[in-house]
Amino acid sequence: MSQAHAYVRNYFGRFREQLDDLLRIPSVSTALEHVGDVQQAADWLADDLRQMGMTRVETFATSGHPIVYAEWLGARPGAPTVLIYGHYDVQPAVLSDGWRSDPFEPTEREGFLYARGASDDKGQIFAHLKAAEAMLASGGPPVNLKFLIEGEEEIGSVHLGDFVKANRDLLRADVCVISDSGMPTPDQPSLVYALRGLVTMEVEVHGPAVDLHSGTYGGAVHNPAQAIAEIIAKLHDETGRIAVPGFYNDVLPLTDDERAELRRSAWNLEDWKKVTGATQPWGEPEFAIHERTGARPTLEINGIAGGYYEHGFKTVLPARAWAKISCRLVANQDPDRIGKLVEAFILSVAPPTVRCEVRVKRGAPPAFVDINTPAMKAAIRAYEKGWGRKPIFMREGGSIPVVADFQKELHLPVILMGFGLNDDGAHSPDEHFSIEMFRKGIDTAIYFCEEISASV
Amino acid sequence: MSQAHAYVRNYFGRFREQLDDLLRIPSVSTALEHVGDVQQAADWLADDLRQMGMTRVETFATSGHPIVYAEWLGARPGAPTVLIYGHYDVQPAVLSDGWRSDPFEPTEREGFLYARGASDDKGQIFAHLKAAEAMLASGGPPVNLKFLIEGEEEIGSVHLGDFVKANRDLLRADVCVISDSGMPTPDQPSLVYALRGLVTMEVEVHGPAVDLHSGTYGGAVHNPAQAIAEIIAKLHDETGRIAVPGFYNDVLPLTDDERAELRRSAWNLEDWKKVTGATQPWGEPEFAIHERTGARPTLEINGIAGGYYEHGFKTVLPARAWAKISCRLVANQDPDRIGKLVEAFILSVAPPTVRCEVRVKRGAPPAFVDINTPAMKAAIRAYEKGWGRKPIFMREGGSIPVVADFQKELHLPVILMGFGLNDDGAHSPDEHFSIEMFRKGIDTAIYFCEEISASV
Numbered sequence: 082m083s084q085a086h087a088y089v090r091n092y093f094g095r096f097r098e099q100l101d102d103l104l105r106i107p108s109v110s111t112a113l114e115h116v117g118d119v120q121q122a123a124d125w126l127a128d129d130l131r132q133m134g135m136t137r138v139e140t141f142a143t144s145g146h147p148i149v150y151a152e153w154l155g156a157r158p159g160a161p162t163v164l165i166y167g168h169y170d171v172q173p174a175v176l177s178d179g180w181r182s183d184p185f186e187p188t189e190r191e192g193f194l195y196a197r198g199a200s201d202d203k204g205q206i207f208a209h210l211k212a213a214e215a216m217l218a219s220g221g222p223p224v225n226l227k228f229l230i231e232g233e234e235e236i237g238s239v240h241l242g243d244f245v246k247a248n249r250d251l252l253r254a255d256v257c258v259i260s261d262s263g264m265p266t267p268d269q270p271s272l273v274y275a276l277r278g279l280v281t282m283e284v285e286v287h288g289p290a291v292d293l294h295s296g297t298y299g300g301a302v303h304n305p306a307q308a309i310a311e312i313i314a315k316l317h318d319e320t321g322r323i324a325v326p327g328f329y330n331d332v333l334p335l336t337d338d339e340r341a342e343l344r345r346s347a348w349n350l351e352d353w354k355k356v357t358g359a360t361q362p363w364g365e366p367e368f369a370i371h372e373r374t375g376a377r378p379t380l381e382i383n384g385i386a387g388g389y390y391e392h393g394f395k396t397v398l399p400a401r402a403w404a405k406i407s408c409r410l411v412a413n414q415d416p417d418r419i420g421k422l423v424e425a426f427i428l429s430v431a432p433p434t435v436r437c438e439v440r441v442k443r444g445a446p447p448a449f450v451d452i453n454t455p456a457m458k459a460a461i462r463a464y465e466k467g468w469g470r471k472p473i474f475m476r477e478g479g480s481i482p483v484v485a486d487f488q489k490e491l492h493l494p495v496i497l498m499g500f501g502l503n504d505d506g507a508h509s510p511d512e513h514f515s516i517e518m519f520r521k522g523i524d525t526a527i528y529f530c531e532e533i534s535a536s537v
Numbered sequence: 538m539s540q541a542h543a544y545v546r547n548y549f550g551r552f553r554e555q556l557d558d559l560l561r562i563p564s565v566s567t568a569l570e571h572v573g574d575v576q577q578a579a580d581w582l583a584d585d586l587r588q589m590g591m592t593r594v595e596t597f598a599t600s601g602h603p604i605v606y607a608e609w610l611g612a613r614p615g616a617p618t619v620l621i622y623g624h625y626d627v628q629p630a631v632l633s634d635g636w637r638s639d640p641f642e643p644t645e646r647e648g649f650l651y652a653r654g655a656s657d658d659k660g661q662i663f664a665h666l667k668a669a670e671a672m673l674a675s676g677g678p679p680v681n682l683k684f685l686i687e688g689e690e691e692i693g694s695v696h697l698g699d700f701v702k703a704n705r706d707l708l709r710a711d712v713c714v715i716s717d718s719g720m721p722t723p724d725q726p727s728l729v730y731a732l733r734g735l736v737t738m739e740v741e742v743h744g745p746a747v748d749l750h751s752g753t754y755g756g757a758v759h760n761p762a763q764a765i766a767e768i769i770a771k772l773h774d775e776t777g778r779i780a781v782p783g784f785y786n787d788v789l790p791l792t793d794d795e796r797a798e799l800r801r802s803a804w805n806l807e808d809w810k811k812v813t814g815a816t817q818p819w820g821e822p823e824f825a826i827h828e829r830t831g832a833r834p835t836l837e838i839n840g841i842a843g844g845y846y847e848h849g850f851k852t853v854l855p856a857r858a859w860a861k862i863s864c865r866l867v868a869n870q871d872p873d874r875i876g877k878l879v880e881a882f883i884l885s886v887a888p889p890t891v892r893c894e895v896r897v898k899r900g901a902p903p904a905f906v907d908i909n910t911p912a913m914k915a916a917i918r919a920y921e922k923g924w925g926r927k928p929i930f931m932r933e934g935g936s937i938p939v940v941a942d943f944q945k946e947l948h949l950p951v952i953l954m955g956f957g958l959n960d961d962g963a964h965s966p967d968e969h970f971s972i973e974m975f976r977k978g979i980d981t982a983i984y985f986c987e988e989i990s991a992s993v
Contacts, residue, residue: 111849173851179747201750236850263753277752281850290814291635294657294964295837296733296865296935297719300829301809303777303819306838306860307769314770317763353757358746358856363759363890373756381751382762383852384844389861393567394692394737394898395629396839396863397964400814404762405845407852409752434819442850479752508750508853 084219085527089211093520096211097194099129100519101187103169103203104196110146110170110236119232122169123147126210126230133214135228143240146170146232150251153217154225161537162225163530164254164493165213166483167206167261168234171198172508179510192516199514201507205260205500206230208519212526223534227254231483234261237279237445238482245486256456256533257487260522262477262499263507265346267515270464270472270525273497274452275375278410279480280420280444281383284309284427285403287436292388292397303434305402306387312437313404315430316380316423321364323380325426328419333412333449335376346475347371356504375476379409380423409478416444445482454494459532464498466532467525479507498529540675541983545667549976552667553650555585556975559625559659560643560652566602566626566692575688578625579603582666582686589670591684599696602626602688606707609673610681617993618681619986620710620949621669622939623662623717624690627654628964635966648972655970657963661716661956662686664975668982679990683710687939690717693735693901694938701942712912712989713943716978718933718955719963721802723971726920726928726981729953730908731831734866735936736876736900737839740765740883741859743892748844748853759890761858762843768893769860771886772836772879777820779836781882784875789868789905791832802931803827812960831932835865836879865934872900901938904951912950915988920954922988923981935963954985 082090089096108122109115123140130138130151141148149169154162174184174197182188184197194204209228216222229252231241245252264271288305289298318324335343348370353362364373373379387402389395408419420441431437451457452474464472477497487493500522506512538546545552564578565571579596586594586607597604605625610618630640630653638644643652650660665684672678685708687697701708720727744761745754774780791799804826809818820829829835843858845851864875876897887893907913908930920928933953943949956978962968 111851113848172853173845179856235852279752279852281852288815291962291965291967293813294935295835295839295863296735296830296933297959297963298813298830299837299865299934300833300835301818301820301826302813302815304838306841307773310766310769310838310841313763313766321759357749357754357758359744359758359890360892361890362757363888364757370757374752374754377756379751379756381755381852381854382760382766382844383751383850384846384855385762385766385858386842386846388838388840389629390840390842390859392569394839394861394863395567395964396735396737396837397628398837399840400635402841403846405850407751407850409755432819434815434817436816477752478755479750503753506747507753508851509747511747 085215086524088215088219089523097516100204100207103207104187104198105185107185108170108232109173110233112173119146119170123149123232126169129210130228134217141244143244145240148241148244149228149230151228152226153222155221156223156225160224161255161533162227163533164227164229164252164257165209166229166257166259167209168202168231169206170232170235172235181511193513194516195511195513197512199512200501200505201512202234202261204514204519205522208500208522209260209526211523216527216530222530224530227252237281237443239443241483242486245483245490249490252491254493257493257495258498258529259481259484259495260498260500261481262479262497263501263503263505264499265503267502267518268470270468270470271346271475271499272457272460272472273477273499274450274474275412275476276448276484277478277480278414278416278445278447279407279482280410280416280441281407282420282423282439282441283403283405285401285438287401289398289400292400295396295398299398302398303432304398305435306399308432308435309385309387309402309404312427312431313382320366325423327422331414332378335372342474343371343375343476345473374478376411378411378414381407383407409480410447412447412449414447416446420444445480446485448481448484448488450495450497455536456494456496456533459536460496460498460529462532463525463529466528467521541671542980544671544674545979553972556660556663557643559663560654561641563641564626564688565629566689568629575602575626579605579688582625585666586684590673597700599700601696604697604700605684605686607684608682609678611677612679612681616680617711617989618683619989620683620685620708620713621665622685622713622715623665624658624687625662626688626691628691637967649969650972651967651969653968655968656957656961657968658690658717660970660975661978664956664978665716665982667979672983672986678986680986683708693737693899695899697939698942701939701946705946708947710949713949713951714954714985715937715940715951716954716956717937718935718953719957719959719961720955721959723958723974724926726924726926727802727931727955728913728916728928729933729955730906730930731868731932732904732940733934733936734870734872734901734903735863735938736866736872736897737863738876738879738895738897739859739861741857741894743857745854745856748856751852751854755854758854759888760854761891762855764888764891765841765843765858765860768883768887769838776822781879783878784834787869787871788834791828798930799827799831799932801929830934832867834867834870837863839863865936866903868903868905870903872902876900901936902941904940904944906951906953910950911992912952912989915992916952916954916985918988919981919985922984923977
């Protein structure tokens with residue numbers, strides 16, 4: 082066991098407590114009332130990076146939430162530089178969403194740590210911080226290290242793309258590592274080679290000027306809650322295929338080899354039912370479940386509202402109704418193009434008896450990673466050492482908006498080295514992170530630095 | 538001018554201030570947090586009825602909100618008894634719904650009093666209280682008077698039907714007067730001869746056990762917000778006709794004579810657009826606007842919700858979505874039968890990939906009033922005196938659940954003597970009541986007692 086790995090063993094109890102502290106900060110990036118908490122999480126990380134001996138630590142303000150940058154460039158001449166990306170912001174969470182314990186009071190149950198952000202992504206990025214600390218305390222890492230940790234991943238990495246473009250020199254590296262994904266089971270490590278992109282939009286349907294008495298006016302005014310339902314119902318056909326013309330035009334088809342490799346991360350139907358709680362799968366019939374979520378784009382209704390939907394009844398004919406829609410995209414779909422297609426389709430099916438508005442937000446392109454690079458081979462060996470088993474290659478249905486920017490702006494091979502589990506409950510109530518995976522993640526992050534250093 | 542009418546002239550300023558006090562009480566019957574306010578409004582009315590000299594005033598508790606009863610039976614032998622019904626509960630209202638002033642701080646602007654309940658129904662029932670006070674202070678009313686004022690009209694008069702059945706003797710009368718409707722213009726009084734019934738239901742669609750990450754699972758789980766939209770979209774056909782089989786089976790068709798009379802209260806299209814703010818009418822093409830709202834049943838989405846619909850984005854695949862639906866019914870539709878038909882249809886179109894629940898609430902039948910009774914003729918004369926113009930007959934799209942109970946249990950002719958205006962904004966922000974109509978209403982209520990006394 083190397084000195085760095087021994088350090089992890091000795092101080093793992095403290096690492097675990099530090100993670101609790103980080104998870105207690107409700108750094109919800111989408112909520113205006115949490116702006117101060119998001120800043121606090123950035124400062125907390127910067128402090129920890131300073132204390133462990135990173136030589137330059139800086140918090141960059143943006144017009145949104147801050148970006149934490151840290152570097153240590155003391156490796157042997159010619160050693161490669163590893164850029165580690167993660168995010169410290171989290172999805173919204175309140176106890177009443179169905180959590181068994183307060184989402185911002187980390188609670189351990191049966192080897193898992195329950196808290197919002199435990200897996201996505203505080204726990205996973207923190208594994209890299211503690212790997213760095215262990216190497217810095219053990220004679221220094223065998224590679225140069227750069228950390229880039231943002232606070233806007235859950236709202237589409239709004240300002241990170243511009244930051245990357247403006248700081249190409251600062252971020253220069255030989256490989257980028259991102260741990261913000263899951264593996265199918267605790268024993269089967271995996272490397273993700275494709276991520277879905279994302280484009281979001283708000284749809285708003287306006288009817289009467291104000292909420293009307295549904296008795297006095299009902300029957301002669303098109304009800305916006307009904308109209309938005311009629312619009313949404315037209316977005317998919319009966320089979321679950323998206324009905325927007327041209328939506329699938331740019332989708333890269335799956336090859337036979339790829340389908341065979343992906344079958345290794347296929348869901349067992351009973352497991353899938355247990356994890357989702359859904360009665361049966363839904364979606365494009367010609368694709369398996371893992372293909373529908375990994376290799377096919379979607380159009381999802383994230384929220385819908387209109388009229389009176391609280392306890393009791395209010396017999397109104399509502400003035401407006403609205404929906405929040407997101408499309409997950411796959412290579413080679415372009416978020417701007419898809420946003421325009423969906424907007425145009427919605428406006429074309431909106432009836433003339435209401436007024437319909439669509440507001441498309443800035444999107445993030447899908448990412449697709451070459452699996453035959455030396456960096457990827459180093460990652461495979463790191464997992465073999467950390468997990469005792471060769472990783473499989475899989476596609477991930479979620480999005481990490483910045484991956485495409487790293488590829489395009491920094492020309493970096495990106496390694497998606499997930500330490501989470503597919504059923505960690507990211508974005509759901511009772512999100513959790515396996516404490517054993519946290520430990521193995523720290524070890525594997527160290528092995529990766531050793532392997533990539535040896536291979537260059 | 539009779540002594541009672543002179544009293545109204547002398548004390549109208551105080552009546553107006555008392556109405557402000559009543560409107561300040563936020564007696565929202567559907568909201569649990571307003572239970573105490575609803576009770577306070579009942580007590581306030583009971584106190585006023587006592588002070589004016591009603592000989593028996595009682596507040597009956599129910600398992601919901603209380604019922605206020607008051608009587609004065611001192612008229613000449615053989616004089617008829619008039620039962621006056623109204624309600625002191627109101628629809629929910631908060632400033633942020635779009636009110637120009639606090640809905641529970643009555644504000645006068647350009648001859649109108651703005652407050653929740655100003656027209657529906659505190660202002661209208663209060664006109665009868667002040668008519669009674671004026672007659673009691675002027676030698677006594679020419680008829681016996683009974684008041685029945687409930688606090689659950691806006692939630693479907695849940696307990697009033699049973700109260701009426703259990704108190705037939707107490708409520709024995711010769712005619713029932715209800716002022717809880719509007720007229721087309723301030724100069725054209727009207728008598729309503731048909732009210733729509735109501736049946737409400739909640740529809741809930743369950744998908745995954747908890748909100749899921751829309752990236753990780755989206756594309757393979759049927760989204761409940763999408764599924765409920767798909768269900769709702771099937772409830773009407775393209776023309777606006779309700780698609781539930783059998784829904785229209787029991788509807789009494791309009792006769793040619795009735796259509797001709799109803800044309801007198803037809804909307805002018807430009808006025809209708811101004812009042813509703815809708816871009817154009819919607820609904821069954823073979824019926825005029827006033828027929829769609831008065832003589833045809835509806836199925837209305839009063840509210841819809843699911844997922845994350847607040848500020849910002851949360852890319853969830855929601856666990857559930859729900860809608861609140863109400864059907865307005867016309868003679869001779871039965872609320873139970875219609876509730877069952879709609880429930881069965883919704884369950885039949887709900888896809889097997891989600892679980893759908895429908896909870897039908899207790900309904901209220903539509904009401905249809907004979908326009909050829911002596912009581913109706915007395916009402917016509919009362920309006921001629923109060924307004925200087927003969928009233929027209931019209932249908933009202935709203936519901937007063939208890940009318941059918943009065944007809945069935947008490948065998949009473951019911952006179953729907955509205956003092957409001959169609960565009961008073963009942964159930965909407967900026968609800969208001971014309972102060973001039975309030976005054977004329979008090980006068981007309983006195984004339985009605987005089988006319989009905991003379992006719993018997």
